[in-house]
Amino acid sequence: MTRENLLYVRDNLAPREHPPVNNAGALAWIRGNLLSTPLNTVLTIVALLLLWWFVPPLMRWLFIDAVWSGSDRFACLTSAQGGELPEGWSGACWAFVQSKYQQFLYGRYPIDQRWRVNLTAALFAVLLVPLMIPSVKHKVTNALVFFIFFPVLAFIFLVGGFFGLSYVETPLWGGLLVTLVLSFVGIAVSLPLGILLALARRSNLPVIKALSIIFIETVRGVPLVTVLFMASVMLPLFLPPGVSFDKLLRALIGVALFASAYMAEVVRGGLQAIPKGQYEGADALGLSYWHKTGFIILPQALKMVIPGIVNTFIGLFKDTSLVYIIGMFDLLGIVRQNFSDANWATPQTPVTGLVFAAFVFWIFCFGMSRYSIFMERRLDTGHKR
Incomplete structure (x- = not known):
């Protein structure tokens, strides 16, 4: 018997084959x-x-069949009619959006001062984009500038009254400007305040725990409209004579407090999901409460509840449209206000305006959702494995 007949183990790799079609x-x-x-x-x-x-x-x-340009409602009324559409109904009246988009963005903010809004938006983007990219360094410095110094600069630019800038009262603000201001302040305030409320609710100190529970359950038990109404109408009644807050500031306080109550419950869910061994391990190392919470417990808890946090942010961004109840005009409110313009009184105008507002809201909400998915995948270190 030859040596070749005795070999039964392959001494070379089999040729690579394509997968089945x-x-x-x-x-x-x-x-x-x-x-x-x-x-x-x-x-x-x-x-x-x-x-x-x-x-x-x-x-x-x-x-x-949409109308893309025109100076008044007749441009939309005389457009070509579609065969499958109801009689007398043309396509979308985008000429209305084109004519009113300045109001949709700035409200009644003075035209010659709108460069201040554009500059604030540019600074916001310049500081936010590096903060969202993980590979960019100096995150601590970037975060401090974004959350501490930028709000001060934004207040100076938008409100004015400093450094030669003319004062612009907040009742003139409107449109997307109000929506972004309310949502940014609400998000920036509700997250840290919600974390503190969640920690207070799990505290061993009876007074702090009781106050936290009372606040959270009271705010979560009423709709946001009620909170805005109380902040806008009822709060001035409890202030000393001659003391008053700006209506926008009152709305900001109401939105931030409302969102913080929901954020507290989201964070508390993450804290309760941390295994007991993590607490015991931190105690065994001799760490203090704040070191244990800040370096071990809280980072893991926040990572686990990213979907809930972003869901609260998205809900807050959409709920800003409720300030229309207290006489403020965000993006949706300013769009609805322009429906009463006789120059654009057509059947297509309300639907087109609402579609435009819905698309803007969807862009921001979809962006937050996709970024949260990206962060979930990046921070997924197999905690449950």
Whole structure:
């Protein structure tokens, strides 16, 4: 028997082969995700039929039959009519948005002073983008400038009355400016305040724990409209004579306090999810309460509740539209206010304005959602494994 016949272990690698055609490519993905079972096949067909029924008329109304330019409502009334659309109904009136977009952004902020708003927005973007990119260094310095010095600069630029800048009263503010101011202040204040409330609710000190519980349960038990109404109408009644707060400041306080109560419960859920061994290990090292909380417990808890935190931020951003109740005009409020303009009184105007406002809100909310997913994946260190 020769030596070759005695060899039964391969001494070289087998040639590489391509994967089966049925297990790779677009067809394999469709078969595995859309047509894997009879139920999935039926649902896929129904979804395609719904898209076929809904998307073409929507695209036609949004783009094909839409009116993109014009000086008044007659531009939209005389546009070409679509066959599948109701009689007398043309496409979207984007000319209305084009004519009013300055108000949608700035409200009644003086035209010659709007460069201050643009400069504030540019500073906001310049400081926020490096803070969101993990590879950029000097995060502590960036955060201090963004959360401490930038609000002071924004107040100086937007309100004025300093360094030769003319004073602009807040009742003139409106549109996206008010929405971003309310949401930024609410987010920046509610997160640290919510963390403190969550820690207070888990405290061993009875008075601090009771006060935290009373505040959280009271605020969570009423709608935001009630909180805004109390901050705007009832709060001045309890102040000494001659003492008053700006309406925007009162709205900021109400929104921040309301969001902090919900944030506290989100953070408390993360604190309760930390295994007891983490606390015992920190105690065994002789760490103080604040060192244990700041360096071991709180970082893990916040990482675990990122979806809940971002969900609260998104809800806060959308809830800013409720300031319309107290006479302030955010983006949605200023859009609705312009519906009464007789120069743009058409059936298409309200729907187009609401679609525009909805798209702006969606852009910001979708951006926050995607960034939270990115941070979840980056911070996923296998805590539960």
